[in-house]
Amino acid sequence: MEENHLVLRGGRIIDPANNFDEVADIVIRCGKIQHISEIGVESSGANTINLKGKWVIPGQIDTHAHVAGISRTVDPSLGYGMLAKAGTTTVVDMGGTGKNLIDGIKRNGAGLNVAGQFALIPGLTIPSDNPSKGEIASTVSDALRQGCIGVKMLGGYHPFSPETTSEIVRESNSQGAYVAFHVGSKDSGSHLGGLREIPEILGEGRLHICHVNSYCRGVVKDSGDECKEAIAILSSLKGQINSEVYHAVANGTNGACDKDGNVIANVPRNCLVARGFEPTIDGMRQAIMDGYASVISVKGGGISYIKGKEALDIYNKSKTMVGMSFPVNLPGSAFNLTTEKDSVGDFVVDAVSTDGGSHPRNVAIQTSMALVRFGAFTPMDMASKLSWTPSRMMGLLNKGHFSQGADADITVIDPHSGEPVMSFVDGDPIMINGEVIGKGGRILVTAAAERTMSDSGVKYQVIDLAESKLYQNY
Numbered sequence: 001m002e003e004n005h006l007v008l009r010g011g012r013i014i015d016p017a018n019n020f021d022e023v024a025d026i027v028i029r030c031g032k033i034q035h036i037s038e039i040g041v042e043s044s045g046a047n048t049i050n051l052k053g054k055w056v057i058p059g060q061i062d063t064h065a066h067v068a069g070i071s072r073t074v075d076p077s078l079g080y081g082m083l084a085k086a087g088t089t090t091v092v093d094m095g096g097t098g099k100n101l102i103d104g105i106k107r108n109g110a111g112l113n114v115a116g117q118f119a120l121i122p123g124l125t126i127p128s129d130n131p132s133k134g135e136i137a138s139t140v141s142d143a144l145r146q147g148c149i150g151v152k153m154l155g156g157y158h159p160f161s162p163e164t165t166s167e168i169v170r171e172s173n174s175q176g177a178y179v180a181f182h183v184g185s186k187d188s189g190s191h192l193g194g195l196r197e198i199p200e201i202l203g204e205g206r207l208h209i210c211h212v213n214s215y216c217r218g219v220v221k222d223s224g225d226e227c228k229e230a231i232a233i234l235s236s237l238k239g240q241i242n243s244e245v246y247h248a249v250a251n252g253t254n255g256a257c258d259k260d261g262n263v264i265a266n267v268p269r270n271c272l273v274a275r276g277f278e279p280t281i282d283g284m285r286q287a288i289m290d291g292y293a294s295v296i297s298v299k300g301g302g303i304s305y306i307k308g309k310e311a312l313d314i315y316n317k318s319k320t321m322v323g324m325s326f327p328v329n330l331p332g333s334a335f336n337l338t339t340e341k342d343s344v345g346d347f348v349v350d351a352v353s354t355d356g357g358s359h360p361r362n363v364a365i366q367t368s369m370a371l372v373r374f375g376a377f378t379p380m381d382m383a384s385k386l387s388w389t390p391s392r393m394m395g396l397l398n399k400g401h402f403s404q405g406a407d408a409d410i411t412v413i414d415p416h417s418g419e420p421v422m423s424f425v426d427g428d429p430i431m432i433n434g435e436v437i438g439k440g441g442r443i444l445v446t447a448a449a450e451r452t453m454s455d456s457g458v459k460y461q462v463i464d465l466a467e468s469k470l471y472q473n474y
């Protein structure tokens with residue numbers, strides 16, 4: 001039998017890039033797509049996997065998840081296994097460090113590709129919340145050197161002034177770094193008000209706008225009107241932005257309080273106030289006991305949402321320094337933002353992400369399949385939002401499609417259950433029927449990180465962000 005020769009037989013192959021949707025075989029050699037063929041033509045000497053009745057899409061690329069963040073309570077790299085189980089083959093970590101990427105993939109990699117965004121945390125990863133131009137420039141270049149592909153601004157937690165935010169975007173753009181923003185400046189907040197500032201912050205610049213659904217929770221006005229305004233803002237920035245939306249009702253935040261017992265961050269404060277709780281340690285304890293707030297913690301070998309008395313004990317024991325979740329995302333907003341198309345028929349929001357990974361809400365495939373059943377997505381739309389468009393967002397020219405020579409990254413879905421049932425990276429299975437068998441993985445970096453990566457001993461690949469749709473015609 002020939003090494004590395006695999007045939008995936010008789011699945012329904014959905015490949016938006018090639019406008020192909022037919023039952024056929026995929027022939028893989030040496031980790032690449034050799035060709036798509038009629039059923040049964042290619043067989044001799046190959047391993048064959050029967051995919052009759054299954055849907056086959058280019059490997060799912062999650063453009064917003066968490067596997068390399070700075071957490072005191074859970075190991076974010078557990079997210080690799082959780083994503084592999086959920087059918088993901090490539091993930092963009094939205095806020096960590098290069099060191100965490102390297103250490104985490106060694107510890108808990110599950111065979112996925114990962115690209116990282118360096119989290120900008122004043123006093124920790126960037127000198128202050130009022131950094132000089134020189135400090136911004138060196139922070140961005142250090143982030144690239146240590147193995148991230150760019151930087152992430154966490155406006156809901158560590159906001160900068162609009163001027164500093166604008167400078168971070170400008171500097172990242174000029175260094176060709178990817179730059180992502182959980183919106184909100186010191187003048188606004190993690191809501192529609194933060195989104196309204198973006199046209200001015202951005203000017204002619206380029207930016208990834210994170211989880212647009214988070215800004216349409218009905219904080220500023222009726223959530224339906226918030227969606228309309230968000231869609232108008234995003235449409236006006238077409239060609240300058242990448243964007244994504246996630247579908248889980250549960251958000252992800254933290255419960256940290258200051259020494260006076262006040263909840264520190266903007267996001268959890270909003271969550272508490274929205275349901276009539278005080279934004280204090282007592283308000284948080286009450287919200288936990290009422291079942292509104294959950295604690296994110298390791299339980300039974302995996303990371304899950306914990307409620308009630310057990311959650312309260314963890315919250316108290318951790319002295320409030322723990323990941324938390326509130327059911328504040330509105331399905332209606334997620335639906336509107338996911339399905340809206342502009343006047344020429346392009347989706348306004350590029351991708352469906354999870355904002356998951358180590359947050360237990362990796363449901364992008366299931367919810368996108370539900371939208372197919374609902375009639376809101378064609379199967380092609382689903383594959384575009386999960387694989388093809390994300391590959392263009394990140395400049396991964398060899399992923400997101402089944403053209404000859406493409407990377408054999410593949411996600412297989414059971415259309416009856418809507419669940420991912422198998423996935424492959426470079427033609428090797430990393431998940432079969434929910435069981436994760438992938439190990440290690442590959443870090444996607446810019447050329448600036450070659451030295452760090454060759455020293456690290458971890459598999460890596462240099463990508464060219466000039467190929468990202470973010471930097472097209474820039």
Ligand SMILES: [Zn+2]
Nearest residue numbers: 064065094355
């Ligand atoms: Zn996130």
